[in-house]
Amino acid sequence: MQFNVKATKRDVTGTGASRRLRNAGTTPGIIYGGDKAAVQISLDHNDLFHALRKEAFHSSVLNIEVDGSTETAVLRDVQWHPFRQIVLHIDFQRVDATHVTHIKVPVHFINHDVCPGVKLQGGVFSHTINELDLKGLPGKLPAFIEVDMKDLNVGGVIHLSDIKLPEGVELAHATEGSKVVASIVAPRGGSAEPEAGEDEAKA
Numbered sequence: 714m715q716f717n718v719k720a721t722k723r724d725v726t727g728t729g730a731s732r733r734l735r736n737a738g739t740t741p742g743i744i745y746g747g748d749k750a751a752v753q754i755s756l757d758h759n760d761l762f763h764a765l766r767k768e769a770f771h772s773s774v775l776n777i778e779v780d781g782s783t784e785t786a787v788l789r790d791v792q793w794h795p796f797r798q799i800v801l802h803i804d805f806q807r808v809d810a811t812h813v814t815h816i817k818v819p820v821h822f823i824n825h826d827v828c829p830g831v832k833l834q835g836g837v838f839s840h841t842i843n844e845l846d847l848k849g850l851p852g853k854l855p856a857f858i859e860v861d862m863k864d865l866n867v868g869g870v871i872h873l874s875d876i877k878l879p880e881g882v883e884l885a886h887a888t889e890g891s892k893v894v895a896s897i898v899a900p901r902g903g904s905a906e907p908e909a910g911e912d913e914a915k916a
Contacts, residue, residue, distance in 0.1 A: 716770055718777045720754040740800045744784050747807035754779055761800055769856040772818040787816050808851045815848040815885045818855055824863035830897030836867035840895040849882035870896040
């Protein structure tokens with residue numbers, strides 16, 4: 714999914730200037746990184762707020778138009794008001810189409826409600842992560858990763874190394890391949906299936 718973001722360069726910085734921007738319905742931000750100087754920008758708050766509600770905005774390479782020129786960047790940080798739905802500041806980092814970068818993308822677990830371990834054996838779906846830290850060329854990085862649980866029985870486990878990634882994309886931390894991502898655990902209070910010989914004892 715492609716996102717085009719409109720921004721305006723700002724020359725005045727500081728707490729007072731940022732407060733005036735917010736009062737005028739805009740959000741201060743910055744674009745940094747690469748071989749160019751950081752650029753202080755401002756963005757329409759309402760447009761930004763609605764964009765941030767879209768999951769893919771957080772894990773996509775963005776095209777940011779700043780006074781007629783376009784910067785290619787990824788979202789790195791968002792500062793929110795402690796109790797109001799107001800974006801106080803936003804950080805973007807430049808990316809180069811020819812250089813590997815890393816980004817955190819959400820994980821979508823599917824079919825966990827119909828896998829044998831849950832539907833037939835009474836197990837419970839459990840997961841330990843919600844996103845993956847990936848690296849690759851910007852054009853190769855996905856907006857999300859899908860993990861299919863359809864074949865898991867109770868006791869079944871999926872590790873990071875089991876997840877199929879797009880060609881040209883790798884885990885940012887390859888040593889974490891043995892880390893458990895998701896599993897189907899036995900229901901609380903005992904095994905999901907009768908112990909061997911249990912049925913005969915009841916006969």
